[in-house]
Amino acid sequence: MIKVLVVDDERMVCAHLRTILSSAPDLEVVGEAYDGADAVEATVRSRPDVILMDLRMPGVDGIRAIERIRRLPAPPRVLALTTFDLDEYVLGALHAGAVGFLLKSTPPEDLLDLVRVAAAGHTVLSSAAAGRLLAQAGNVPQARDLIGSLTDREVEVLESLGAGRSNQQIARRLHLSEATVKGYVSRLLVKLGCANRTQAALLAREAGLGPDR
The missing domain is CATH 1.10.10.10 (Winged helix-like DNA-binding domain superfamily/Winged helix DNA-binding domain)
Incomplete structure (x- = not known):
């Protein structure tokens, strides 16, 4: 069973992701958090295998939350959630320690498969999007x-x-x-x-x- 923590400041987004993830017999949503500070606390409390992390949140944003989570003992795999694959936050999230990113528009079946890929230790990153992001890095x-x-x-x-x-x-x-x-x-x-x-x-x-x- 792959344990997943969902982090987004929009509760409707969390509810939508929970519904999709709960449809899979091998995935379990162990918690939700609505800002970066809550995400760190929820990670310590629920010990997920994978975190779906929104990046643009008030207070502690997703990038700072990823940095804090990466410093925890045996940190989980973090996938950044974004609306656009050219989001300037994505590159910061990857350098902070995220193992890849997902668009919020990802079809449900693809979302389930990509969470499994991340849990198995692989990178979730499209070649086209990576190229565009790196063009900004210099x-x-x-x-x-x-x-x-x-x-x-x-x-x-x-x-x-x-x-x-x-x-x-x-x-x-x-x-x-x-x-x-x-x-x-x-x-x-x-x-x-x-x-x-x-x-x-x-x-x-x-x-x-x-x-x-």
């Missing part, structure tokens, strides 16, 4: 400097992260065991100073690595 030289310290194999793994591949897909592509890939990913996160594989994927794209290289 950190290409810094990203390339960081990647310059990596081995050739580490660069190959990072390129696959930038392409949105799972550990299993990377293992097949590079003819490695999945355990070996996990080791490479862990070392990459440390070397690059990334909180999670989503941040590493963003950095890879900033440096020009990924599916279109």
Whole structure:
């Protein structure tokens, strides 16, 4: 059972998401919160696996809430909720530690599947949207400097992260065991100073690595 916390300052949105999520036998909504401060408290209280986090909220916004949640022991996976995929808040949320983002207009069946993908440890980020977001970031030289310290194999793994591949897909592509890939990913996160594989994927794209290289 995947435990989900829903955070949005619009109670109608929370109710809508709860209805969709509760329709799945493997998903359980363990709570709702209506601002960032409540979200942190609800996370400690209900220990969700995945949080759907609105970004634009009064008081403590979603980005600051994500930063606080990431500092908790064994933090959950956080998906940013946004109305538009060009929302300037999204890039801030990803750098704060969100593992991806969902549009509030996402069809119900897709929403359920993407929550499962996030819970399984994968990135939820469309290639097109990522490209547009990174065009706003402008950190290409810094990203390339960081990647310059990596081995050739580490660069190959990072390129696959930038392409949105799972550990299993990377293992097949590079003819490695999945355990070996996990080791490479862990070392990459440390070397690059990334909180999670989503941040590493963003950095890879900033440096020009990924599916279109």
